[in-house]
Amino acid sequence: MSDIEVTAFIGPAGTGKSHRATMIARQNGIDVIIDDGLVISRGRILAGRSAKSEVNRLRAIKRAIFEFPEHRDEVAGYLAKNPPPKLMILATSAGMIDKITARLGLSPPARIISITDVSTPEEIEAALRERKEKKQHVVPVAKAQIQHNFAGKLVSQIRGFFKGRGKDESSNTIVKPLFSFNGRVTIGADALLQMCRKLLELRDHVRKIRDIDIETDEDRISLSIEIDLNLSGRSALSIARTLQRKIRMGLSYFTGMEIRQVNIRVNEIFL
Secondary structure (H helix, E strand, O other): OOOOEEEEEEOOOOOOHHHHHHHHHHHOOOOEEEEOOEEEEOOEEEEEOOHHHOOOHHHHHHHHOOOOHHHHHHHHHHHHHOOOOEEEEEEOOHHHHHHHHHHHOOOOOOEEEEHHHHOOHHHHHHHHHHHHHHOOEEEOOOHHHHOOOOOEEEEEEEEEEEEEOEEEEEEEEEEEEHHHOOOOOOOOHHHHHHHHHHHHHOOOOEEEEEEEEEEEEOOEEEEEEEEEEEOOOOOHHHHHHHHHHHHHHHHHHHHOOEEEEEEEEEEEEEO
């Protein structure tokens, strides 16, 4: 989708990007915004699912960068069928922009706008304080739209008018996502080990689990697994690949963490 001109609007979480998104888009002649997993135009959701619908912060991050295949395909498909001339993507960093554009098949941004370009230090500090104290998030969508796409508490609605061709009303909805109530969630190595063992034990071809080594890096997991296999008419390579896929899908689903790699070593084979 190289014909879509992409503008990036970046700034740390909680600095007021979503609150200012519609105004910045209008000032730059942009009608379509991607924010937190949603494709939005004039206060209406066109495609996607809000990252604020997730129950934990890790899954919210994965949702925002379109890591879930069905979500990614839905949004990429919509943009391919309905390509806007210009598109603005909200993100916390240039690296996040790169992930989103790559996954959606978009061109790199032609322009990058920082929150510091449009907000004073005092405004940013106030937004950060508001986020920390009240745990409230702004979604640049009307309340009637977001309530069908959100798990959490709808707090209030902000209305404003921005002049374009005529006078268009835009709405921001203030929400409290479920993950804002939960505090910090830490998944211990023992819990990851037990999840991995349970996923392996559910597979008929695993005769014995000899060793599982888990390495974590922030929200990413790497696994090295040593097992004995019962072939039962299948090749060891085919079984190992199936196990890799099941472990990756299962741990990603239950933890919301990125599974960097799953290395499986077959120690013994039983016919």
